[in-house]
Amino acid sequence: MTDRKAELAANLARVEERISAACAAAGREREEVTLIVVTKTYPASDVRLLAELGVRHVAENRDQEAGPKALVCADLPLTWHFVGQLQTNKVRSVAGYAHLVQSVDRPRLVSALSAAAVKAGRELGCLVQIALDAESGERGERGGAAPEQLAELAGLIEEAPGLWPAGVMTVAPLAGRYAGREQAAFERLVELSSGLRRAHPTATMVSAGMSADLEQAVAAGATHVRVGTAVLGGRPRLG
Ligand SMILES: *Cc1c(COP(=O)(O)O)cnc(C)c1O
Numbered sequence: 001m002t003d004r005k006a007e008l009a010a011n012l013a014r015v016e017e018r019i020s021a022a023c024a025a026a027g028r029e030r031e032e033v034t035l036i037v038v039t040k041t042y043p044a045s046d047v048r049l050l051a052e053l054g055v056r057h058v059a060e061n062r063d064q065e066a067g068p069k070a071l072v073c074a075d076l077p078l079t080w081h082f083v084g085q086l087q088t089n090k091v092r093s094v095a096g097y098a099h100l101v102q103s104v105d106r107p108r109l110v111s112a113l114s115a116a117a118v119k120a121g122r123e124l125g126c127l128v129q130i131a132l133d134a135e136s137g138e139r140g141e142r143g144g145a146a147p148e149q150l151a152e153l154a155g156l157i158e159e160a161p162g163l164w165p166a167g168v169m170t171v172a173p174l175a176g177r178y179a180g181r182e183q184a185a186f187e188r189l190v191e192l193s194s195g196l197r198r199a200h201p202t203a204t205m206v207s208a209g210m211s212a213d214l215e216q217a218v219a220a221g222a223t224h225v226r227v228g229t230a231v232l233g234g235r236p237r238l239g
Contacts, residue, residue, distance in 0.1 A: 002049075004045075004046070004049060005049045005052070005053070007233075008046065008049050008050060008053060008231065008232070009053050011230060011231045011232070011233070012050075012053055012054075012055070012231055014230070015035065015214075015227055015230050015231055016035070018214060018215065018230075019033055019035060019214065019218060019225065021215075022214065022215040022218035022219060023218055025215075025219065026218055026219045026221075028218065028221075032223065033218055033222065033223060033224070033225060034057060034223060034224045034225075035055070035057065035224075035225060035227060036057040036058065036059045036081055036207070036224055036225065036226045036227070037050055037055050037057065037058050037059070037227060037228070037231050037232070038058070038059045038060070038061070038083065038210075038226050038227060038228035038232075039058050039059070039060060039069070039228070039232065040059075040060050040061050040062065040065065040066075040084075040228065040235070041065075041235045041236065042232045042235075043069075044068075044069045044072045044073055046232060047069060047073050047076070047078070048073060048076065050231075051073070051076040051077065051078055055078075056077065056078060056079060057078070057079045057081060057224075058078050058079075058080060058081070059080070059081035059082070059083045059102070059226055060080070060081075060082060060083070060084070061082070061083050061084025061085075062084055063082075063084075063086075063090040063093050063094050066080070066082065066094075066097070066098075067093050067094075067096070067097065070097035070098075071097070074097075079099045079100070080097055080098050080099050080100075081098065081099070081100045081101075081102055081226075082094050082098040082100070082101045082102065082103065083102045083103055083169070083207075083226060084103060084143075085103060085142070085143040086101065086103050086104075086109060086143075088108060088109060088112040091109070091112045091113050091115075091116040092116045092119070092120075094113075094116070095113060095116035095117045095119075095120045095122060095124060095162075096120055096122075098124065099124070099125060100124070100125040100126070100127065100166055100205075101113060101124055101125070101126050101127070102127040102129060102169040102207055103127075103129045103143055103144075103169065104126045104127060104128050104129060104153065104157065105128065105129045105131070105139055105143050105144050105145040105149075105153070106139065106145065106153075107152070107153065107156055110126070110153065110156045110157055110160055110163065111156075111160065113126065113160070113162075113163060114160035114161055114162050114163050115162075116162075117161075117162030117163055118161050118162040122162065123162060123163070123164060124162060124163050124164075125163075125164055125165075125166030125205075126157045126163050126164070126165060126166055127166050127167045127168055127169040127205055127207055128145060128149075128150050128153045128154060128157070128165075128167075128168050128169070128196075129143055129144040129145065129168075129169045129170065129171075130144055130145060130146075130147055130150060130168055130169070130170045130189060130192060131143065131144025131145060131146060131170070131173065132144075132147065132170060132173045132176065132178045132185050132188055132189070133173035133174075133175050133176030133177075133178065133179075134146040134147075136148045137149075140173070141174075141175075142171055144170065144171070147188075147192055150168070150192055150195075150196060151195075151196075151199070154196055154199065154200050154203065155199075158200055164202055165196070165200040165202055165203040166202065166203055166204075166205050167193060167196070167203045167204055167205025167206055167207065167223070168189055168192055168193050168196060168203070168205070168206060168207070169205075169207035169208070170185065170186070170189045170207075170208055171210070172185050172186070172208075172210075172213055172216075173185060182209075182213040182216040182217075183216035183219055183220050185208075186208045186209065186213075186216055186217045186219075186220030186221070186222060187220045187221070189206060189208055189220070189222075190206055190220050190221040190222070193206045204223065205223050205224055206221060206222045206223045206224065207222065207223070207224040207225075207226060208220065208222040208224075208225070209222050209225040209226065209227075210225070210226055210227060210228065211227050211228060211229045211230035211231075214227060214230075
C-alpha cells in the first residue's frame with residue numbers, strides 16, 4: 001500500500017468507528033447511514049484510492065473541479081453527489097456526471113437541471129437544500145431555500161422531466177436560532193423530511209453532518225453524512 005492509501009485507510013477506519021459508535025448510541029443500524037466522502041480540493045488519484053478502499057459515494061462542490069475529476073474516474077463504481085452552490089450556466093456540465101444534486105434551492109435551478117438531464121438522457125436525483133437560517137422567501141448565505149419553500153420545490157422536481165425528488169440536505173447554520181445547536185438543526189431537517197416523504201415517497205435521503213458534527217447528524221436521524229477533512233485531511237483553503 002502507498003503511504004497515501006494507508007493514510008486514507010486509517011482515516012476511513014476512524015470515521016467508520018465514529019459513525020458506528022453514533023449509530024449504536026442512537027439505537028440505529030449502521031446500514032441506515034451512508035458515508036459520502038467530500039473530495040473537493042483533492043486530486044482524482046485520491047478518489048481512485050478511496051474507491052479501492054471501498055468508498056462508493058463521493059461529493060464535490062465546484063463544477064470546474066468536479067467535471068474533469070469525474071471524467072478521469074468514470075471507470076470507478078462511484079455515485080457522484082454535487083453539493084455546492086450551483087449556477088444555471090453550470091447545470092449542463094453537472095448533469096453529465098452527477099447522480100444526485102443536493103443543492104437545489106430555487107425554481108429556476110429545477111427547470112435548468114431538468115432541461116439538462118433530458119438533453120443528457122439522464123435521471124438526476126434532487127435534494128432540496130434547506131437553509132435553516134433563511135427568512136421566508138429568501139435564500140441562505142451558503143445557498144439553500146427557506147423551509148417554507150420545500151413543498152413547492154419538491155413539487156416542481158416531481159413534475160420535472162429527468163428529475164426525481166431524493167430528499168433534503170442542510171449545512172448546520174452559523175447564524176440564527178440554530179447557531180451552535182447542530183443537533184437541533186438536524187432534528188428540524190428530519191422533521192421537514194417526514195412531511196416531504198408523505199408527499200414524495202422517493203425523497204428518503206436526509207443529508208446532514210460533516211467532519212465536525214456527524215455524530216449530531218446520526219443522532220438526529222440523518223441517512224447520509226458528508227465527510228471531507230476527517231477522511232482526506234485539512235484543505236489548504238476552504239473549497
Ligand atoms: C466541504 C463540504 C462538506 C465536508 O466538510 P468537512 O468539514 O470537510 O467534513 C460537507 N458538505 C458540504 C456542502 C461541503 O461543501
